[in-house]
Amino acid sequence: MDNLGIFLQILFWGLYAGCIYILLATGLNLIFGVMKIVNFAHGEFLMIGAYITATVFFLTGINPYLIILVSMLALIGIGAVVERLCFRPILGTGKLNEIFLSIGLIYIFQNGAAIIWGDSWQSIRSPYDGITIPVGPLSIPLDYIIIVALTAGILIALYLFLKKTKTGREMRATSQNRKGAMLVGIDVERIDVISFGLGCALAAAAGTLWVVSGQVFNPYIGSMPAVKAFTIIILGGLGSIPGAIIGGLLMGIAENGAAFLLGGIWKDAVSFIILIVVLVIRPTGLFGEKGD
Amino acid sequence: MTKYGPVATLAIAAALPFLSDNMFLLNLLVLMLISIIFASAWNLLAFTGQGSLGHAAFFGIGAYAATLIAVRSGISPFVTIFLGAAVAAFIGVLIGLTCVRLKEWFLAMVTFGFAIILQTLTVSVLAPVTGGWDGISSPRLVSPSVPGYQFIEYYVVLVITISTLAAIWYIMKSRIGLAFLAIRENELEARAAGVDPVRYRLLAFAMSAYLAGVAGALQIYHIGYLTPDLYGVNNSFWPVTYVILGGLGTIAGPVVGTIVLTVILEGLKQTGLTFGRYVIVGFILILTIIFLPRGLVDLPERLKAWWKERGRKASEAGPQRSAWKFF
Numbered sequence: 001m002d003n004l005g006i007f008l009q010i011l012f013w014g015l016y017a018g019c020i021y022i023l024l025a026t027g028l029n030l031i032f033g034v035m036k037i038v039n040f041a042h043g044e045f046l047m048i049g050a051y052i053t054a055t056v057f058f059l060t061g062i063n064p065y066l067i068i069l070v071s072m073l074a075l076i077g078i079g080a081v082v083e084r085l086c087f088r089p090i091l092g093t094g095k096l097n098e099i100f101l102s103i104g105l106i107y108i109f110q111n112g113a114a115i116i117w118g119d120s121w122q123s124i125r126s127p128y129d130g131i132t133i134p135v136g137p138l139s140i141p142l143d144y145i146i147i148v149a150l151t152a153g154i155l156i157a158l159y160l161f162l163k164k165t166k167t168g169r170e171m172r173a174t175s176q177n178r179k180g181a182m183l184v185g186i187d188v189e190r191i192d193v194i195s196f197g198l199g200c201a202l203a204a205a206a207g208t209l210w211v212v213s214g215q216v217f218n219p220y221i222g223s224m225p226a227v228k229a230f231t232i233i234i235l236g237g238l239g240s241i242p243g244a245i246i247g248g249l250l251m252g253i254a255e256n257g258a259a260f261l262l263g264g265i266w267k268d269a270v271s272f273i274i275l276i277v278v279l280v281i282r283p284t285g286l287f288g289e290k291g292d
Numbered sequence: 293m294t295k296y297g298p299v300a301t302l303a304i305a306a307a308l309p310f311l312s313d314n315m316f317l318l319n320l321l322v323l324m325l326i327s328i329i330f331a332s333a334w335n336l337l338a339f340t341g342q343g344s345l346g347h348a349a350f351f352g353i354g355a356y357a358a359t360l361i362a363v364r365s366g367i368s369p370f371v372t373i374f375l376g377a378a379v380a381a382f383i384g385v386l387i388g389l390t391c392v393r394l395k396e397w398f399l400a401m402v403t404f405g406f407a408i409i410l411q412t413l414t415v416s417v418l419a420p421v422t423g424g425w426d427g428i429s430s431p432r433l434v435s436p437s438v439p440g441y442q443f444i445e446y447y448v449v450l451v452i453t454i455s456t457l458a459a460i461w462y463i464m465k466s467r468i469g470l471a472f473l474a475i476r477e478n479e480l481e482a483r484a485a486g487v488d489p490v491r492y493r494l495l496a497f498a499m500s501a502y503l504a505g506v507a508g509a510l511q512i513y514h515i516g517y518l519t520p521d522l523y524g525v526n527n528s529f530w531p532v533t534y535v536i537l538g539g540l541g542t543i544a545g546p547v548v549g550t551i552v553l554t555v556i557l558e559g560l561k562q563t564g565l566t567f568g569r570y571v572i573v574g575f576i577l578i579l580t581i582i583f584l585p586r587g588l589v590d591l592p593e594r595l596k597a598w599w600k601e602r603g604r605k606a607s608e609a610g611p612q613r614s615a616w617k618f619f
Contacts, residue, residue, distance in 0.1 A: 038397050040345075040400075086578055086582070090581060090582060093585065095397060096338075096341075096343045096540075097581055098397075099343055099345065099396070099397060100343075100536045100577070101577075101578055101581050103529050103532055103533060103577065104573075104574045104578040105574065106574070107529075107571065107574030107577065108571050108574035108575060111567040111568070111570040111571045111574070112571050114567040115567045115568060115571070119567070223525060227401070227404060227405075231401060231405070234398060263416065265412055266412060268408050268412065269405075269408055269409045269411075269412035269413075272402075272404075272405025272406070272408055272409055273405075273409060275401060275402065275405055276390055276402055276405060276406070279402060280390050283393040283394055283398070
């Protein structure tokens with residue numbers, strides 16, 4: 001393959017890996033925008049979504065892409081409970097508490113999943129496994145194309161929800177000015193629960209796509225993508241959804257480029273090197289005006 | 293826990309090996325003391341309001357540097373503990389330089405990232421020296437051929453732990469400690485009062501990294517083997533868990549938290565829970581953050597207040613507000 005071919009291949013892998021990051025980062029941003037909290041345990045919702053998808057697939061054998069609805073709905077419920085029982089009591093008690101609380105959630109979800117499903121690596125096979133579509137010099141797996149399309153679909157649906165529905169408008173109002181939203185009669189606590197649930201559902205969608213693409217999973221897969229999603233929203237601007245989308249794509253491409261040039265071991269480190277370099281130059285992130 | 297608390301704890305700690313010659317228990321005690329040093333190191337940085345999620349980096353550097361220096365030069369492990377920790381402190385200042393202008397989760401992310409980067413370096417570029425993922429064996433603090441080496445090791449670690457706590461107590465009583473607290477409470481006012489936040493934050497980073505390095509070196513000399521897992525996420529989370537449970541920003545907090553959590557974890561292990569005990573730790577951590585934000589060291593005060601409140605409430609029963617509303 002010539003240089004252009006390799007470049008296109010990296011670009012496409014990056015696009016596919018970026019989809020998972022985009023979904024996670026958008027979810028984190030949604031939650032941050034409304035509640036001004038950061039949940040370091042966000043990746044655990046991806047992991048739970050992955051296991052729900054695999055379990056439903058093993059039990060029923062239906063097309064795994066359809067299970068995305070089941071995992072998203074389940075995670076809306078789990079997210080609502082986590083928000084109500086864990087994050088609401090500590091709202092406004094200091095940023096460090098959110099980090100510490102997330103560590104507690106990480107312990108619970110990772111080890112809970114290990115109790116239920118075991119801690120060995122698993123994987124499932126997509127029904128479209130092995131089917132490729134030739135695009136120019138590349139042959140792209142059909143799964144990758146479906147994943148990119150599904151991610152785009154979810155993001156468009158989210159956009160329409162935020163712009164067109166009453167709840168969506170209330171969410172935007174709350175994220176702009178919480179006190180103002182209260183004054184005009186919006187039940188901000190209800191909005192908190194909905195945003196948190198939606199954010200978790202996006203993570204669940206990422207989990208389903210993770211599993212469907214044939215990637216292996218165990219209870220500990222969530223941390224690293226979530227931390228990277230977090231670096232993406234620091235770079236792309238806290239609360240900015242377009243920033244999350246562009247940042248997610250760039251992160252996916254940068255990682256795959258680094259893995260190709262330096263070796264797979266550098267895949268994780270490179271995102272932190274980017275983060276550190278950016279934060280040394282601009283301590284508030286690329287597009288952020290203020291940290292809080 | 294007033295004046296006599298520390299003295300009593302010390303007496304118990306010194307007498308414990310005589311009460312039981314159970315080697316398993318002694319091993320556990322050594323690891324617990326090392327965790328106390330590690331948790332106190334993390335807590336020292338938290339005094340300045342900086343919550344690190346990557347203290348495994350300093351723990352790991354201390355361990356690797358101490359081992360490599362000891363193996364290459366043949367210097368006694370008793371000395372290399374502190375040389376390794378000095379390397380950790382040096383790296384700590386370098387990492388601190390990138391962190392001093394960052395707040396809360398930005399800082400958490402960057403410190404977390406440094407631990408990952410160090411792990412990657414250890415298994416890739418530095419693999420010829422560090423042994424890559426396989427790790428290398430390290431000398432023991434006291435050679436197992438010495439009779440009663442476990443007891444010697446225990447008392448050495450105990451002395452270092454007590455010195456660490458005493459040093460932290462002294463630092464926090466001094467002008468440096470005041471400056472730390474001033475920065476944590478209000479950076480602008482601290483600056484107005486003539487405290488340079490950047491300098492003191494760096495100092496906190498250096499001291500915290502040094503102590504974490506001591507803990508790392510001690511643990512490796514106790515176990516006799518080291519792998520890049522030292523840089524793992526778990527190792528970064530444990531000191532946080534210990535300190536939050538015991539009480540953030542107190543000297544007794546890391547000690548109480550480590551002891552209580554070690555007892556809970558070991559107790560649950562005896563009942564055969566492997567993953568379940570960590571789920572329970574997670575619940576304990578969350579409940580502590582919500583209901584006991586100042587940790588276990590605050591419990592006596594809280595109980596006293598609750599007891600007084602209870603007496604008053606009984607006399608003036610008013611309408612109760614229902615606070616439980618899901619949506």
